Amino acid sequence: MSEKVLMKGNEAIAEAAILAGCRYFFGYPITPQTEIAAYMAKKMPKIGGTFLQAESEVSAINMVYGAAGAGARVMTSSSSPGMSLKGEGISYIAGADLPCVIVNIVRGGPGLGGIQPAQSDYFQATKGGGHGDYHLLVLAPNSVQEMVSLTIDAFDLADKYRIPVMLLGDGTLGQMMEPVEFSNDNISHVYEKPWATVGTQKKRKHNIINTLYMSPEELEYTIIERQKKYNSIVQNEIRCETSYLEDAEYVLSAYGTSSRIVETAVHQLRKEGYKAGIIRPITLWPFPSHIYKKAAEHAKAFLSVEMSMGQMVEDIMLAVNGKAPVHFFGRTGGVIPTPAEIVSKVKDIAGGNASE
Amino acid sequence: MKSENIIIAGFGGQGILFAGKLLAYAAMVAGKEISWLPSYGPEMRGGTANCHVVISEEPVGSPIIVNPDVLISMNRPSLDKFENSVIEGGTIVVDKSLIDRKVTRTDVRVKYVEATKIAMELGNAALANMVMVGAFLKETGAFILDEIKDAIVKNIPKTKQALAEIDIKAMVAGYNA
Structure with missing residues (x-):
């Protein structure tokens, strides 16, 4: 080493x-x-x-x-x-x-x-x-x-x-x-x-x-x-990393920098008793569609977190294919989402207060 | 050394990013998980600069600090900008020579240090960042002095090691201030 x-x-x-x-x-x-x-x-x-x-x-x-x-x-x-x-x-x-x-x-x-x-x-x-x-x-x-x-x-x-x-x-x-x-x-x-x-x-x-x-x-x-x-x-060649996915009711997905922020948010959500998990695509093309498809068998909802107005969310929707709601949260133009904003969005989804 | 989320902020040219790099480097050598994130942009000497240093036992999630444990503030705009973001019970280190107001929060520990004045007495105002690092060490016990001394030596090119001695002197002055 x-x-x-x-x-x-x-x-x-x-x-x-x-x-x-x-x-x-x-x-x-x-x-x-x-x-x-x-x-x-x-x-x-x-x-x-x-x-x-x-x-x-x-x-x-x-x-x-x-x-x-x-x-x-x-x-x-x-x-x-x-x-x-x-x-x-x-x-x-x-x-x-x-x-x-x-x-x-x-x-x-x-x-x-x-x-x-x-x-x-x-x-x-x-x-x-x-x-x-x-x-x-x-x-x-x-x-x-x-x-x-x-x-x-x-x-x-x-x-x-x-x-x-x-x-x-x-x-x-x-x-x-x-x-x-x-x-x-x-x-x-x-x-x-x-x-x-x-x-x-x-x-x-x-x-x-x-x-x-x-x-x-x-x-x-x-x-x-x-x-x-x-x-x-x-x-x-598909590469993907998942965490806390086994029992996840709320599957958050992000790549790159936003996946780091999602990681912090998911630790917070788990502490508060929310069953949140993460799918982090490492290859964006080819997209790890099968991982989402499998997660959709158990998940209550998906949330794509991006530093954009919602782009990867479309690939997640295609992969989930209507089996579960797919939500989006993003900041853009150089603004970076905070863990607190993501936690709050998941709580809204869990409470039935978020529209797709 | 403790886990800390540290924001160092001031003018460009004060050595804000270098001070952050020293802390990140020392923490890395001590076996911690770390990240160092600079502000970047059309910044130049006299503009604003800050950096976020995360020191943790666990792999670092978000490298962007929203609520720091420690704020090392080297100018008035940075105190105005970050004062309210510091966590309750956190620490603010203030360069009293350059900041003409007191910290208004009552739920944080505050250390005032005449960093730029001390630096000028040592012959160079640009050493104020090292004075602030010294004051930060004393106030928080986040590192032991030798860890940062070693970081200074390792992060200054071999051909410029004379500067390391001066930096260490300034840091010790801040520690004892």
Whole structure:
């Protein structure tokens, strides 16, 4: 076991990426994720890597596209408005079946919004953001330590499935410091990349990376083939953490920072005799629908707690499928819900005073 | 060392975040669960800054402190903002040199310390944060002095260790104030 160090979430992501073998970082500064780029700028030149501050987010994501095509482990990071700019490039990378890691340390939106923490990019992360039939694999850490382990896993999952993987954090997780360990358990795998465009040396046919198909049948074929990959990810890669779920009458659900606040609220509710439990999705896509479905067999009600106006709540409703009422509580625009507000909402639900 | 929810608040440039980092680091070394959360934004020297340090026996749930056990207040706006949020029976440490009013609460312990004045006597007003940390230690017994001394040494770059000595001196001055 290695020594614990005190680190900001953003710095921990950067260090973990380097440990995972990432040697190319392309980005553009934006609060509250700039420490990722700053860390990369400092470290990459010392280890033979490349840090490049592009002239814009659009440029940075297309550099990622190129490096990924050449088989490199590559990452970019941004925050909400910057992520919108990257949307086009992300769609191309998904369409070209290339692996990369994209970090979004979410801030309040829409538009330039604010710079304080939010979770209002859930739809953008899980439902698209760019155009076309595609998915990102979306990982949602809720501690600095998990930002390390999930960053390393993100590179492996990206290579394993040839898919862009998004690490979805928020300003609180990016800025806060917690003790972290970079242990030897977090070893990253090496994947062969015979598809990479690294030169044929006249020994094989050209590898071609392309997302343009003029024949509808041909395009449909590639999309259906890609769907098989998505199905396999749904089968094998769902991650979720539950607590106090066995006897839970009130199932609270949250990811990232809000799951930490829900944890505090649920401890309080349990002390006061309310049977409250927690479902915390770690993969937001694929969504752990089956966990909610099972919990709906016994739960009186569900409550989604988000730093948004209600986005993940829609996936919970689909999973619960009418078997139990699904409520929502959220604060947004950079305002963070308090444990007391959540406790009060659950009491309203228990007392029959809350409408869905 | 005890479990505490601590808010440190003042002007940007007073070393608010660094003071919080020292406490978080010392608690981590002592085997506690901790989190350190800074305010962030368009902040600069002279603006407001604060940080939330949670020290706990259990894994930390919310890193955002709504009702602190301890408020270390280094300017008037931060006292105005956080005074009423401190829990009943909690502690407020006030830099008397910079804050021109008394704490109005009667259900909290209050320690007034001439932190900035003491720091200036030591040669640098920027040492006031260390004076406040010292006063906080004395008032709450949250840490023993050596734990923070060690944290100071570990959190100052090797090339600038001369500063650690000065910081420790300021902290001890606050402890004895």
